Amino acid sequence: MSLQAPKDMAAERAAAEFNIEALARFWAGGDKKYELQKKAYEIIKDDPELVLQSPKNFLEISRAEMREFTMCEIHRVIQIFLSGKYDKELAYEIARCTNQYNESFSMRFFVHDSLFRNVVNMLGNKEQQDKWNDDIDNYRIFGCFAMTELGHSSALRDLETVATYDANSDEFVIESPTITSTKWYIGAASQTATHTVVISQTVINGKNVGLNWFVVQLREKTSGKTMPGVIVGDIGSKVGHQGVDNGWIQFRQLRIPRSNMLAKWVSLDRDGTFHPAPNPAVMYATLIPERLSLLIVTTQMISQALNIATRYGVVRRQGPKNQQIMDYQSHYVKLIPAISFMYMMQSASTDINDNFDVLTSGGKIDDPLVYLNHMGEMHAVSASIKGLSGWYASDILETCRRCCGGHAYSAYNAIGHITNDWGVMTTGGGDNVVLLQQAARLLLYRLEQKLEFDDYPDLKFKSSSHYIADAKRLLALKNWNVTDVNLCARDPSLVEEALNAILVKRLNSINESLKNGSSHNDLLLESVRVAELHCATYIFSVNVTKFGLPQAPANIEKSVYAIMQRLTILWGLHTLHTYSDQGFKEGFLAPQQIKDIEKLYLEINKSLRSQVIGLTDAWGFPDFVLKAPIAKYDGDIYQTYFETLLTAPNSTGVPAYHDKYIKPLTEREAKK
Amino acid sequence: MSLQAPKDMAAERAAAEFNIEALARFWAGGDKKYELQKKAYEIIKDDPELVLQSPKNFLEISRAEMREFTMCEIHRVIQIFLSGKYDKELAYEIARCTNQYNESFSMRFFVHDSLFRNVVNMLGNKEQQDKWNDDIDNYRIFGCFAMTELGHSSALRDLETVATYDANSDEFVIESPTITSTKWYIGAASQTATHTVVISQTVINGKNVGLNWFVVQLREKTSGKTMPGVIVGDIGSKVGHQGVDNGWIQFRQLRIPRSNMLAKWVSLDRDGTFHPAPNPAVMYATLIPERLSLLIVTTQMISQALNIATRYGVVRRQGPKNQQIMDYQSHYVKLIPAISFMYMMQSASTDINDNFDVLTSGGKIDDPLVYLNHMGEMHAVSASIKGLSGWYASDILETCRRCCGGHAYSAYNAIGHITNDWGVMTTGGGDNVVLLQQAARLLLYRLEQKLEFDDYPDLKFKSSSHYIADAKRLLALKNWNVTDVNLCARDPSLVEEALNAILVKRLNSINESLKNGSSHNDLLLESVRVAELHCATYIFSVNVTKFGLPQAPANIEKSVYAIMQRLTILWGLHTLHTYSDQGFKEGFLAPQQIKDIEKLYLEINKSLRSQVIGLTDAWGFPDFVLKAPIAKYDGDIYQTYFETLLTAPNSTGVPAYHDKYIKPLTEREAKK
Structure with missing residues (x-):
């Protein structure tokens, strides 16, 4: 049995119908990035300040230890950045690879390096950027992002923190008036953190002029002691991310200079004259990059769980024929679409980030209206993708857990840790229901207003809802006109057409219901489901554009292009299969078509069964990143798993409490 | 805001259209049980050996502390049992209420008190029962249940542990031949544990006669030291259940007397003549009660999470109209069917346990064939209900988590703890896919063989697949003949008929596919889904029998009966809505019917929106059992939540590692 496992693993690896290393280079983003990644993993592997060294087990340490170790990693990475020992790209890659190893590091570093920095740069004016950026870039200060309150989260409007302008001293006075405003x-x-940005109601001359962002110093830089007027505490134990020091903050008549109000879009004169933003929506733009970063986090975290479940699935044998458990339909039909999703997200991510560059510096949009149009589109995409991928990722993690049976219940096999870290992604950064509903509203509005509209002429990139331009034709289609569903295996445009038609029909039905008196709330679940479908279709379309060509472009290895084509088709069918209820409800898909879609979907999954190790190997995670003994690259899992237990604290021997609670019971003699 | 919350809670409580206390008495199983429960909670509340007292927080303590505290609880409960201080029923209720407080206690105690005891009594002969039962009942020994191995779980056939009979010494020699046999x-x-039952391959005269169960002493009773030939270690950190000492065991030429082989159904003569069981299936009967116990665990654990999410849902306000979040369709349509499921499971549980009594002592079945028929039925019911409820419960927990937003990510709000404890229920005690497939196979077989069969004359209770007796008629139905779906709101038999028809049609389609050459594996996911539907329908039917009468029976309070009727209807529609894909695949449900079912389903959910607090209050959990500050009975959640954080270790102040990792960076001066 234990000899069989490495043999099975080797056979699976040999079965890949593509060049695994070529796919790995493609996944990494090219040869250069691939080489950098390899080098970075080599460097961090043996660095005790970046990767916990045996016999310490990352999946075993306490909250206090996780806190300290995570800060130790941050300190070490910054040391590397500042020392110039490695060139800049490699140093950055070291940080990225440390992200893979410890999501708490990723999140804690991200708060300063992305959230705080973004707010200062997207909402601060030139002087403010100049004032803060040098300290931010050189890590002489650490910033955080004080948005949510105890009683209020995504609905920013209801935030209670108040910044009142005191014209006498030219200062703002920040106050937390209630417990729920904490x-x-x-x-x-x-x-x-030494500093934070704070979003707060802003009162000037007795009038609330709305929400603004302020820079506030929380702590003295050298002693770490809190500043006067700042009360800070720890959130305590969380489900995951124990390495991140999530805290609560209360302000008591804290005074900051007027110049700490971020003033790119708004401004306040010395005399108290307030100049509001051209459109309040620009103030929320900072939330988009946070959501986009989730794309990367998803592929980074979920792919690890998939890697673990896949490797275990091919070496574990069980059942009447002692087969590999991966051979069960219940296994591979759950795992393969999820693996495909990782690849689809990777492509979509490039597309979205390119578009986001248009919105920020890259595209140089100075007209606020055009800017807002682009932002609306980015908001819809980022909101729906956060919703869809956040939820689907939770499902995938649960699938991975179940696929590993009892062994996933061991903390040492990492899936539990990943799941617990993931939790916050589905509720933080905007509730998924709300985000998907917002995306749906935009789609409903576009369909309602612009049935005749030929795309969005202002947009500098293709809108995710481009199919609405085709609404009239799609609405007129009574049934899906494909009688031989098997054609979809070679022609993704058939699937795309079906998905677009279903989308337009569902959106139209919801608009009809609204006209007939239903409230948005009565249609909430339907709207959310349509927004999910919209997003899954968008991801499919992006990949069809890239991988739907008859021949591989010159810059992609042929076998890589071929497998990406197969994964794209699979994703399209997965979407059509998963949301077939939407097609049936509209009378667009007939029962036989639904059966045929299912059949083809199952067949394509089966045809990819033998490719699972190659597909997951290409993600390039070393064993020390995956951590799980049941996911060892060489397949020799059981011995390693057993040895892991032997190094755990108190793994053998009589427990200290034996004399207190067990012996008094067991030493009694039976009455004769 | 913080004053609003208790007002909201009070208003929700007042809105109950039934007598909450009457429902609570009904839920508890009658007045006597209700009073006992109240008394037991009062007793354990202040007992520091059963319930951790403030400022210690159960959701904060380390694995080592959980281990010791859980054993402390077991010791205390046994002390109470043995002391005679309370009468037997109250003492038992104290144990049951401690189960609610700490699932690790429940599981660790259950291993001895149920698993170990059951094996000895279901598989041991009279002398063996006499030999062990007095020590078992008086907790002079603690038993465990050594079944799964590192390389093998539900497929018992492949277990590797070997017990070889040594006729010279009249002993068995037990050995773990490989690492995967651990x-x-x-x-x-x-x-x-001082003792265990071990399932092992049995070799007699060089021949493997199959699996048998053996009683083995693991440790010296007084010192707790392991016996010669026994090596034991700890599994280490787990996702949940940190209070349970899960371990691994290896045997090295361990010798036990022949009389330790459990011999109710098998026996071995002194000369090595082995008498096998009449049917090997009787050896597996012990696994059924384990699955049935899951029914209780489900209502016990999942209802707590629902209670938390429901209470938070009515006091949290958010959104454009600052409404209670429970008012959002996405909230109540997810929570209410889950609440209904708790009540449905409670009824089904009574039904199943009554049937199981027929199988064991209560029914006195001596004919092995009749016994096996009953066991087949019990197996199908217990397997499918474990599958359905295990998975649905995972979904419910995820729903509860999402419904509490970021606050569910705090360990102190308990949902994470419940989820982590729950994990093992979906993979332990038989993999859900395998169990549901087994149930499906039985259904497929029955349909295939017994189309003309009028029920199962041998059965002493109504079979869960009774509808198969009606297969011919159901198969002949082309469409669902209900044009006014709203009638279902008053006539559950319409829904039952639809579900039965869909079941028979789906089973028939799968049988056809098998005949046309598809393998069972190619139909695995379809089979699993049908088995889920079978189980959901069975639960519905049991409740229709109880609550489908035009008038409440005399022994049930009228308002209680009325709400149970509404919950039953809701469950039926939930099932029809959730599995509507099964109906449209068969062409049995038309698009318009599916829309109408959805509409009615949503309406009934809406009509129950105002009942959520009453429905969850009736479960009777005191605040100290729920633990979550956001679930406080009086609705005053924010102050309590905040105070909980203040008692957490290291909740304020400069961390010890500040000088090491933060100060060296922040104290640097910017270059001028």
């Missing part, structure tokens, strides 16, 4: 769950606030 | 994940093995 800034809550603020990453890096309780131990790391 | 008994793995054995609850209570690593610290608690």
